[in-house]
Amino acid sequence: MEATINTYQCPACTGPLHFAAGSGKLECEYCGSSYEVAEVEAFYAKKNAPAEPKLTCPACKAELNCEGMSGEATCPGCGAEFQMEDLRAYAAQMAEKREDNMNWDTEAGGQWQEGEADGLQIYSCKQCGGEIVADETTGATHCPYCGNPVVLAGHFAGLLKPDLVIPFKVDKNAAVAALQNHYKGKVLLPKVFKDQNHIKEVKGLYVPVWLFDTDADAFVQYRAIRTRTWSDSEYNYTATDHYAVLRGGGIGFENVPVDGSTKMDDALMESIEPFNIADAVPFRTAYLPGYMADKYDVDAASSIDRANKRIKQSTEDAFRSTVAGYTSVTTVDSNIRLQNGKARYALYPVWILNTDWNGQKFTFAINGQTGKVVGEYPVDKSKKWKYFWKVAGVAYVAAAAIAYFMLH
Secondary structure, X not given: OOOOOOOOEOOXXXXXXXXXXXXXXXXXXXXXXXXXXXXXXXXXXXXXXXXXXXOEOOOOOOEOOOOOOOOEEEOOOOOOEEEHHHHHHHHHHHHOOOOOEOOOEOOOOEOOOOOOOOOEEEEEEOOOOOEEEEEOOOOOOXXXXXXXXXXXXXXXXXXXXXXXXXXXXXXXXXXXXXXXXXXXXXXXXXXXXXXXXXXXXXXEEEEEEEEXXXXXXXXXXXXXXXXXXEEOOOOEEEEEEEEEEEEEEEEEEEEEEEXXXXXXXXXXXXXXXXXXXXXXXXXXXXXXXXXXXXXXXXXXXXXXXXXXXXXXXXXXXXXXXXXXXXXXXXXXXXXXXXXXXXEEEEEEEEEEEEEEEOOEEEEEEEXXXXXXXXXXXXOOHHHHHHHHHHHHHHHHHHHHHHHHHHHO
């Protein structure tokens, strides 16, 4: 049996301590200090204890120098006051926070059956590099993305088969009507643009989309401020309180879409959301005649970063909606860990119109399921100034009328 012998040093001068039989204490022969045994053991227990987590202000992140303190602490940076017990609990929780873990199973799509894709052909755009899939009966003459002529590149081969497709619900006539209705009320839109926009050249396109499902465990930290104001007979007062707000829990995501084409602008595609995934059906080539389909050039694995950003932002927003009663709330940090992540390959219906006007390209997209229209418009500068002076004139007349009634 082995015994552990502790050799203690004097807390005052670090000289060796020895036990004095006469006094029953530990004494230092260098500086003459003497200590109770329990006193020295407590000193060394505290000295050898794990370091206390670094304390920072939850409100402004300033470092707090309050080691060994109890009761209340005041931040030297923002003046916020905290209970030490709460500060230590907050520091311990932050020390346990781990990095984001956002891994996925990206085995999406399936294999084509023999002969299933025999009627599909690839058309290539020499201008923008787009590759469009269409069946032999539909064909393709112009690129839906840039409007330039396309050429037959060969028979379709080598890509994954989509898992799902959302069939078109909005036909071409309805798409044209939606665009025409969208132009209404645009007072600064040049008339010649509306007249020469070739609106009937709108093209139906199935856009490749990767759908991501996952369960997320999240921890989000917010910085919140509550401001109160009041007055008395002499002064106006403002009190500003700072808070660290923590939220944690689980949230599930299904069918988070990320388009798989570099030719389709991500912001434009997301602007015509939402698509109702309940209308999706297992993919069959029977849904393609009369429409074109974009050939994906961004695979599921390469779409993960954008999916992660969308999920992270949606998680922060969902938890943010539970933080109420403050003047302002700012997200400070978030940690998200994903489980059971998987992807699927789908085709989404979109009507696209590309038009050039005065050397600029304008693109309009219409949700082929709901009819929602998104696009940018040119501005007629002459109309802009006429509209400005018209509004300014009305404002001047209104101001003059108010002044008249105030003075009479």
